[in-house]
Amino acid sequence: MTGHPVSELVVHQDAVRANTAFFAERTGGRLMAVLKADAFGHGPLARAVVAAGAGSIGVTAIAEALAVRSEGVDVPVLSWLNPVDADFGAAVLADVDLAVPSAAVLHAVVRAAHAVGRRARVHLHVDVGMARDGCPPAEWPALCALAREAEGTGDVRVVGVMGHMSCAERPDDPQNARERLVFAAALRTARRRALGPAVAHLAATAATLTGAGDGYGVSRIGAGLFGIDPSGTTDVLRPALTLRTRVVATRAVRAGTGVGYGHEYVAPGDTTLALLPLGYGDGLPRAAGHRAEVLLAGHRRPVVGRFSMDTVVVDTGGQAVPPGTVATVFGPGQDGEPTVAEWARWASTIPHEIVTHIGSRVARVHRTTRDGSTQEEHRG
Ligand SMILES: *Cc1c(COP(=O)(O)O)cnc(C)c1O
Numbered sequence: 443m444t445g446h447p448v449s450e451l452v453v454h455q456d457a458v459r460a461n462t463a464f465f466a467e468r469t470g471g472r473l474m475a476v477l478k479a480d481a482f483g484h485g486p487l488a489r490a491v492v493a494a495g496a497g498s499i500g501v502t503a504i505a506e507a508l509a510v511r512s513e514g515v516d517v518p519v520l521s522w523l524n525p526v527d528a529d530f531g532a533a534v535l536a537d538v539d540l541a542v543p544s545a546a547v548l549h550a551v552v553r554a555a556h557a558v559g560r561r562a563r564v565h566l567h568v569d570v571g572m573a574r575d576g577c578p579p580a581e582w583p584a585l586c587a588l589a590r591e592a593e594g595t596g597d598v599r600v601v602g603v604m605g606h607m608s609c610a611e612r613p614d615d616p617q618n619a620r621e622r623l624v625f626a627a628a629l630r631t632a633r634r635r636a637l638g639p640a641v642a643h644l645a646a647t648a649a650t651l652t653g654a655g656d657g658y659g660v661s662r663i664g665a666g667l668f669g670i671d672p673s674g675t676t677d678v679l680r681p682a683l684t685l686r687t688r689v690v691a692t693r694a695v696r697a698g699t700g701v702g703y704g705h706e707y708v709a710p711g712d713t714t715l716a717l718l719p720l721g722y723g724d725g726l727p728r729a730a731g732h733r734a735e736v737l738l739a740g741h742r743r744p745v746v747g748r749f750s751m752d753t754v755v756v757d758t759g760g761q762a763v764p765p766g767t768v769a770t771v772f773g774p775g776q777d778g779e780p781t782v783a784e785w786a787r788w789a790s791t792i793p794h795e796i797v798t799h800i801g802s803r804v805a806r807v808h809r810t811t812r813d814g815s816t817q818e819e820h821r822g
């Protein structure tokens with residue numbers, strides 16, 4: 443079966459489109475689709491989310507923004523995480539908006555815009571309480587003043603103000619109110635310095651679903667587009683990935699047989715083991731050992747023993763499963779297969795980490811459903 447990949451990550455574009463449409467509706471059309479980290483591991487989706495109602499796209503590094511541009515979308519694309527010596531000129535030439543968290547980055551953007559002879563569109567980024575990226579509130583008035591000065595030379599225009607909330611998945615946390623106040627004050631300061639940002643954006647998925655970030659124009663939605671609800675408050679979002687592989691070999695073993703490194707699993711009775719060609723090198727979290735299951739030939743079966751880099755072993759409970767049989771590692775869950783959320787629980791992590799870790803040995807297959815027909819497009 444040359445040319446037929448053994449392991450596939452199927453991206454259900456119809457699910458991403460439905461989730462996007464949900465958030466477009468929820469935000470009154472003011473949705474920035476966050477496609478960082480290769481669209482949370484889902485691959486190129488810029489055109490799909492724009493078609494489904496996203497008005498702009500957000501990513502971290504400039505390289506990601508240029509990749510989005512090369513997908514051929516003409517909506518605003520924002521890049522919000524760059525070192526001071528990043529290639530801001532390339533971003534400006536590609537019409538990429540830039541987040542500015544500091545005077546140093548502002549100066550670099552001004553210089554780059556001047557050099558390429560184009561005006562940079564910037565979003566000033568205030569730290570509302572993450573102590574991560576964004577301008578500390580104490581330095582915010584000075585940054586606004588500098589940005590206003592820079593507008594005067596024609597090299598930049600402040601088109602947005604952004605902040606990012608730290609505790610929005612807990613709507614009752616008093617930190618949310620504090621962060622809303624910091625953001626509101628930052629916006630007032632920007633306006634007092636004669637800046638006229640057309641958009642302000644504070645809320646990501648959790649704050650949008652719980653209302654903790656309400657009151658501002660645009661929502662930056664990442665996880666939710668991929669069916670992940672960090673707030674645990676909705677059940678309408680659809681998971682968008684299926685990871686499947688095929689059994690490469692099986693063997694019958696006697697009771698007492700130790701399996702894999704360290705013999706952490708010893709077969710309690712005579713049984714059959716199936717070898718799957720996926721391991722932690724492909725993103726299966728090793729920490730899920732002794733808990734994980736897969737769907738194999740119609741049954742949930744336990745993954746047994748330690749995860750290897752390239753393989754895991756499944757105890758079929760004595761069922762004969764011919765090599766080549768499809769094993770579903772995770773999927774939307776409709777057919778009894780484990781979900782990404784279950785894998786995250788087994789590994790004591792969050793679904794975001796599971797979906798962004800699937801490795802490059804796994805072929806991505808983008809599936810779009812139109813008129814009830816199924817079309818698969820192999821990429822990468
Ligand atoms: C990742 C990220 C988002 C998207 O967050 P989700 O919870 O995935 O919706 C929004 N804004 C910033 C600054 C981010 O880093």
